[in-house]
Amino acid sequence: MKRVLLAAFLLLAGCETRDVDQRPPTYADEVGVVLVDACAECHGPVAPEADYDVTSFYASIGCVTDGRAAVLPPDASAPVVAVLSRDDHAGLVEPGELALLTTWVTTGATDQGGAQHPPGFMDPRGESFHGWDLREDSWDLLYDPTLPGACGQCHEGSPTRPEGAGISTSIPDCTTCHDGPGGVLDCATCHGNGAQAFPPRDVCYFGDRAGEGGAHATHDTEGYDCVDCHGERDDQVGRGGLHGNGSVEVEFGEFAGGADASYDAATGACTVYCHTRGGTLETPRWVEDTGPLDCQSCHLSPPTDHFVGPCNLCHTEANADGTALSGGPLHLNGVVDFGDGSGGCGGCHGAGGDDAWPRTHAHDGHREPTVALQASCESCHPVPMELDDPGHMDGVVQIVLTGLAAARGVEPVYDDAANTCVVACHGEGLEGAAVPLPVWTAPEEVAGRCNACHGLPPAAPHPDFEGCASTLCHGGEVSHPPGGPEITEAGRTIHVDGMIDFGGAP
Numbered sequence: 001m002k003r004v005l006l007a008a009f010l011l012l013a014g015c016e017t018r019d020v021d022q023r024p025p026t027y028a029d030e031v032g033v034v035l036v037d038a039c040a041e042c043h044g045p046v047a048p049e050a051d052y053d054v055t056s057f058y059a060s061i062g063c064v065t066d067g068r069a070a071v072l073p074p075d076a077s078a079p080v081v082a083v084l085s086r087d088d089h090a091g092l093v094e095p096g097e098l099a100l101l102t103t104w105v106t107t108g109a110t111d112q113g114g115a116q117h118p119p120g121f122m123d124p125r126g127e128s129f130h131g132w133d134l135r136e137d138s139w140d141l142l143y144d145p146t147l148p149g150a151c152g153q154c155h156e157g158s159p160t161r162p163e164g165a166g167i168s169t170s171i172p173d174c175t176t177c178h179d180g181p182g183g184v185l186d187c188a189t190c191h192g193n194g195a196q197a198f199p200p201r202d203v204c205y206f207g208d209r210a211g212e213g214g215a216h217a218t219h220d221t222e223g224y225d226c227v228d229c230h231g232e233r234d235d236q237v238g239r240g241g242l243h244g245n246g247s248v249e250v251e252f253g254e255f256a257g258g259a260d261a262s263y264d265a266a267t268g269a270c271t272v273y274c275h276t277r278g279g280t281l282e283t284p285r286w287v288e289d290t291g292p293l294d295c296q297s298c299h300l301s302p303p304t305d306h307f308v309g310p311c312n313l314c315h316t317e318a319n320a321d322g323t324a325l326s327g328g329p330l331h332l333n334g335v336v337d338f339g340d341g342s343g344g345c346g347g348c349h350g351a352g353g354d355d356a357w358p359r360t361h362a363h364d365g366h367r368e369p370t371v372a373l374q375a376s377c378e379s380c381h382p383v384p385m386e387l388d389d390p391g392h393m394d395g396v397v398q399i400v401l402t403g404l405a406a407a408r409g410v411e412p413v414y415d416d417a418a419n420t421c422v423v424a425c426h427g428e429g430l431e432g433a434a435v436p437l438p439v440w441t442a443p444e445e446v447a448g449r450c451n452a453c454h455g456l457p458p459a460a461p462h463p464d465f466e467g468c469a470s471t472l473c474h475g476g477e478v479s480h481p482p483g484g485p486e487i488t489e490a491g492r493t494i495h496v497d498g499m500i501d502f503g504g505a506p
């Protein structure tokens with residue numbers, strides 16, 4: 001801080017005795033106009049040639065494509081001067097203008113002619129840059145407006161200003177340049193680049209001080225926040241907390257594993273919930289292993305000794321062979337999700353939640369039958385209580401036909417190859433069925449057909465009488481709308497119940 005004040009004082013004192021013409025040329029006064037007139041056509045802000053833009057001071061001292069600063073070294077070999085004697089740039093400026101540009105570069109390529117601050121106040125490459133002294137003094141001049149030299153004494157937009165401080169239009173507001181949402185204290189001001197709030201900074205200006213970007217950009221793209229890896233930070237920098245104390249602390253939040261997670265500062269290796277799951281790169285190093293990571297990196301895909309079957313049978317977001325994700329909300333959300341993530345039996349087969357009924361083949365007909373009550377899973381499958389019960393999720397669909405299927409002494413059989421059922425419910429042992437062996441994968445053959453499972457009416461000795469709804473026989477169980485007979489709501493409780501009923505529904 002002392003250095004800034006002293007320099008400022010010397011400049012102020014010098015200014016009173018110095019002739020205006022002896023001042024070094026500045027971008028604001030003369031140089032900017034020349035550069036914009038002669039060069040902006042090709043070196044404007046949009047897609048400039050050689051990545052070099054002359055239309056603002058900060059850009060004009062920036063770097064050309066190969067990373068050399070346009071205004072360094074401070075002599076005629078600096079690219080911005082040297083290029084003007086190249087054939088492709090010859091004659092672009094008058095000799096007087098060339099001299100002006102050369103002097104500008106040799107005197108430090110300064111911004112303004114103001115006397116308040118030293119030359120180079122705007123250039124992070126030099127020690128006079130306005131950030132460095134602030135840093136050295138823990139930003140006191142930002143926060144305590146009573147200190148001599150406190151920025152707020154003269155500048156609008158400083159984080160604190162003395163009470164009743166006036167506004168001088170000749171002094172730039174800090175926020176003319178620090179125009180992010182947080183003004184000077186925007187997160188990108190001290191460790192970022194433009195709107196990017198995390199390291200690295202622009203190497204052109206900050207060189208060795210730009211910092212290591214490591215995997216910051218990747219995690220930012222994936223939506224992780226500073227708190228996930230650094231914990232909460234005070235907005236006020238350098239006020240005694242961890243923020244701006246001169247060292248970088250990595251403190252993992254809940255998501256990364258909290259206290260169970262660790263970071264090895266010596267190697268940069270992270271041991272965290274997100275990565276350390278048995279994959280080929282379980283403890284990635286922050287700077288060396290910035291990705292891209294493949295599906296085998298964090299966990300194997302599938303994990304060792306995993307369930308058989310296509311992944312998307314049990315994980316909605318994975319493709320069948322475990323090489324891609326759909327990008328939905330379940331992956332890396334902190335929970336091992338199966339199915340649709342609902343946690344219910346319907347997550348993998350069924351309509352989600354607790355509805356575990358697959359919507360496949362003849363399941364629909366048994367879930368919402370029009371001639372009987374809903375069949376239970378138990379009548380065709382052993383039903384697991386827990387996911388990992390034996391037989392469940394082993395890659396084989398267990399079929400064990402019981403209950404109604406075995407009524408009337410029938411020995412039920414499911415033929416796995418033909419997908420056919422021999423069961424009492426479909427009329428095994430009854431006469432005249434049009435579909436004696438129903439096929440699981442062809443439910444349309446049975447649906448809506450009264451004669452699919454037994455004759456309509458059954459063969460003699462059954463009376464050959466189509467009015468089965470007669471009150472004497474099956475009244476109440478069957479109704480006779482014009483389209484053909486139907487089983488009534490009440491009738492479903494006794495139709496296909498394993499017993500031949502007479503006399504109507506209860």
Ligand code: HEC
Pocket residue numbers: 035038039040041042043049050052064065070079080081083084089092093
């Ligand atoms: C008609 C277009 C045009 C104009 C006008 C022009 N330049 Fe260029 N400039 C270029 C092109 C094209 C290149 C890149 C050449 C190359 O790839 O080497 C370039 C490159 C440069 C470079 C990089 C040199 C290096 O060493 O890599 C600088 C510095 C530069 N120009 C400065 C200026 C300045 C200063 C002016 C105005 C006095 C100016 N240019 C005017 C087209 C132009």
Ligand code: HEC
Pocket residue numbers: 110111112113114115116117121122130134141149150151152153154155170171172
């Ligand atoms: C005594 C009044 C005063 C104080 C205190 C002051 N400034 Fe300035 N500042 C000015 C004036 C006047 C200018 C206009 C240019 C000039 O005269 O140097 C200026 C210009 C600037 C510029 C623009 C420089 C350029 O070349 O475009 C920056 C950056 C700046 N000040 C930052 C600061 C910071 C940071 C602090 C606190 C550490 C600070 N100033 C404290 C008066 C002050």
Ligand code: HEC
Pocket residue numbers: 058122124130131132134135142151152155157158159172173174175176177178184188189190191193194
């Ligand atoms: C003419 C433009 C301009 C003005 C005005 C300006 N700054 Fe800056 N300031 C910059 C640039 C450029 C940087 C480099 C970092 C960046 O790109 O954001 C910077 C960086 C900083 C930093 C970060 C330094 C570090 O330690 O990394 C602080 C703090 C800062 N300015 C404070 C101020 C304050 C306070 C004011 C007003 C008193 C001010 N600046 C006015 C352009 C300006």
Ligand code: HEC
Pocket residue numbers: 187191197198199210211212213214216219220224225226227228229230248250263265268286
């Ligand atoms: C996924 C974890 C993670 C996230 C998210 C993250 N960081 Fe970091 N950050 C690290 C690690 C690891 C380091 C390296 C620490 C070391 O060993 O120096 C680091 C280093 C830093 C450094 C000092 C390194 C340098 O080169 O300057 C700063 C400053 C920093 N982070 C700021 C941020 C900010 C600001 C955010 C949010 C915008 C953020 N980080 C988000 C993990 C993270």
Ligand code: HEC
Pocket residue numbers: 139182184185186187188189190191226227230233235237242243244245246247248249250
């Ligand atoms: C005035 C300068 C300044 C501003 C503004 C600033 N930081 Fe920092 N920050 C630093 C410095 C310096 C470090 C480097 C490590 C240290 O000294 O603590 C840092 C480091 C960090 C780190 C890494 C962990 C640590 O403390 O070392 C995080 C996270 C962080 N800043 C978040 C933020 C966020 C979020 C914002 C915006 C709300 C912000 N910073 C604004 C100066 C600043």
Ligand code: HEC
Pocket residue numbers: 273274275277293294295296297298299301311315317318319322323324325330331332333334335336337338
């Ligand atoms: C950065 C490490 C990482 C990478 C890379 C990664 N995963 Fe994961 N994956 C996890 C973590 C951590 C879990 C634990 C559950 C959670 O939080 O979602 C997980 C869980 C899963 C699950 C179980 C369902 C779930 O979401 O919980 C599947 C399936 C899966 N990953 C597939 C993939 C596929 C496919 C790829 C490649 C496109 C992939 N993973 C790449 C970290 C990773």
Ligand code: HEC
Pocket residue numbers: 277299300301302303306307308309310311312313314315318320321322336337338387393394
């Ligand atoms: C039959 C169902 C089923 C299939 C098929 C299946 N998974 Fe899983 N998966 C699960 C269940 C259940 C869990 C959670 C319990 C466990 O980890 O054992 C799980 C957990 C996971 C996890 C999280 C492991 C961790 O880090 O905790 C990953 C990763 C995963 N599966 C990937 C896959 C991939 C990749 C495939 C396809 C190649 C696949 N799964 C196929 C049922 C299945």
Ligand code: HEC
Pocket residue numbers: 349356357358359360363366375376377378379380381397399416419440
């Ligand atoms: C009427 C007998 C029957 C009923 C009732 C039944 N299933 Fe099935 N289920 C089958 C048959 C037959 C298959 C096909 C087996 C094959 O592929 O060989 C099957 C296949 C399955 C499959 C494998 C995937 C598929 O869609 O083919 C699952 C999962 C399943 N059933 C779950 C259930 C659940 C859960 C219930 C109860 C909510 C249920 N089933 C009710 C007979 C039935």
Ligand code: HEC
Pocket residue numbers: 309313314338339343344345346347348349356377381382383384385386387391392393394395396397398399
């Ligand atoms: C992680 C996905 C998943 C979840 C969750 C799940 N199942 Fe299954 N289930 C399957 C798969 C895959 C099959 C296919 C057959 C096999 O591999 O055993 C199956 C088959 C079945 C079958 C057919 C019989 C069998 O085991 O083959 C029934 C019944 C069944 N599940 C009931 C349930 C019930 C009840 C729940 C809830 C406790 C449930 N399922 C939760 C994946 C799941």
Ligand code: HEC
Pocket residue numbers: 371424425426427446449450451452453454468474477478485486487494495496497498499500501502
């Ligand atoms: C899925 C096969 C199946 C279909 C389709 C079917 N039935 Fe039946 N029906 C049976 C079986 C099996 C019985 C034997 C008794 C029992 O188990 O209820 C039966 C018995 C009956 C009886 C005797 C009363 C009773 O409940 O025992 C009547 C009447 C009857 N069915 C009418 C119909 C009519 C009308 C239709 C068309 C709307 C129809 N059935 C469709 C399987 C079927």
